Amino acid sequence: MPEGVASESLILALRLGVVALLYLFLLSIVVLIQRELRVEAAAQRLQTPRGRLIVIDPGSSGREGGQAIALEPVTLVGRSQESTLVLDDEAVSTSHAMLLLRDERWWIRDAGSTNGTIVNGRRIGAEMQLRDGDELQMGQVKLRMALS
């Protein structure tokens, strides 16, 4: 085989090698990310303390009284359809409040709502921790925090 042809085919092989290496690398990154997500989802299922909100007074939100709503680790409450927990009450702001799970405790934080977030009769300023049985009011909707 003449020298030139050997060199040509070697160059072609190297050229394919570059593309193959690039995509194999990207594939390993995707596999890694997928594995991470699976591990995290499993860890979350095991560890999330189950928090629920019980509807006491649905206001005009169309919810049913007594309904229990399970909380996500980050629950955004608001009138917007993009909220995790949609409360379609006219006095609830588009994005009203956020409930967060941190250090295995539930926290609530107002998201700049017009009418404020009221916990046990008091309008909250900064972030505050929620305990079992706390009563929340957003707009005309009244809810009770239930931990189990």
Add this chain to the structure above:
Amino acid sequence: MTRAVRRVELSLLLYPTALFATTTLALQLVRGAQWPAANLTGPMLFGSLFLAVHLVLSARLGKADQALLPVAATLTSLGLAAVDRLEPSLAPRQLLWVAVGALALVFVAALVPSVAWLARYRYTWLVAGLLLLGATLAFGVDPNASGASLWLGFGGYYFQPSEIMKVVIAIFFASYLAEKRALITHAPVRLGRLSLPPLAYLAPLTVMWLVSMGLLVWQRDLGAGLLFYLVFLAMLYAATGRTYVGIGLAFLLIGAIAAHGMFDHVELRTRVWLDPWPYATGDAYQIVQALNAYAAGGIIGSGLGYGYPEYVPAVHTDFVLAALGEELGLVGTLAIVGLYLALVHRAFRIALRATGDFAALLAAGLGATLGLQAIIILAGTLRLIPITGITLPFMSYGGSSILVNFVMIGLLLRISAESPGPSRRHD
């Protein structure tokens, strides 16, 4: 210090090393070298360098993110391949800068006392950064005739202070927003249906932003000006979760229109962007040549060493993707876009898991800087947006850019090492 086995990182680092060896070999064969005589010193140095960084990380920061360094190394290896292809005489110098960058990465990742320490001295960094930037007004030089004097020279080596400002701005914004977040989020000024951030709390940010923008406009460094502004918006959004972005983009548009009327070089860029063809041999030469290069590459490319990227001016710095687009084709460019996506993914993941608002915002800011910078220049060379001179992170030739990109990776690694992993949730 416990030694952790960072097996994922080690195995992922094999790819960039093999990639650089492959491209080096291919280029040497194309240039007429014979197979057994091929010289693989560069890839071997590259491999040992990243192995050394890996070992330091294993010894000092066992819990740091394991995919970040390999992604950065892969982009770097493509950058080295591009410099070797386009300006072979500069290749050793670029490798030297990568080594300096790796040293800086290790320094930042392992020796910075804590992430919070960075926030404590934020005004120090800011003043130092602005002084350096201001110094380019008085002593700036333009070593490669780019039309803007953005460099400071020291005995044959040139340094670009606006690169350092990327890190300084991310640190400053992150620490300021972390401190004032509640105030900025909870007391918006309403203007009809729009909510504006309360201006008093944003004053220091605005002043800082105006100073850097002023310098950049004065210096004709449009790319950096655009990048700083977008990073500012991204971090404001990350800190407050409020969509000030709409108003921010409106301001950007007003600024762009004003700049268009006031500065000839902005007007020229826009004109050439809207319709380059009448100016194809003059003002639009660079962008037209870049488009030709992409087109010539097609889907699979001409193969490394077989294209004619030398027709694109500044091809080894800002337009490096045009060269790779020609020689590696769409297949190669898409992989590069994928690599930047992976980089941004790691940065945002680190931000989400970080302890404390400052660390989280800093990681988000660094991720946004790297991602937006890649988008601005990639879209610019493809004529999706007007071209603004800015380097492609990890790939463009240039010492300050490489150095600062590695410093950013060092900071991200440090932040991720200080974050609790999912396994620690139960302590």
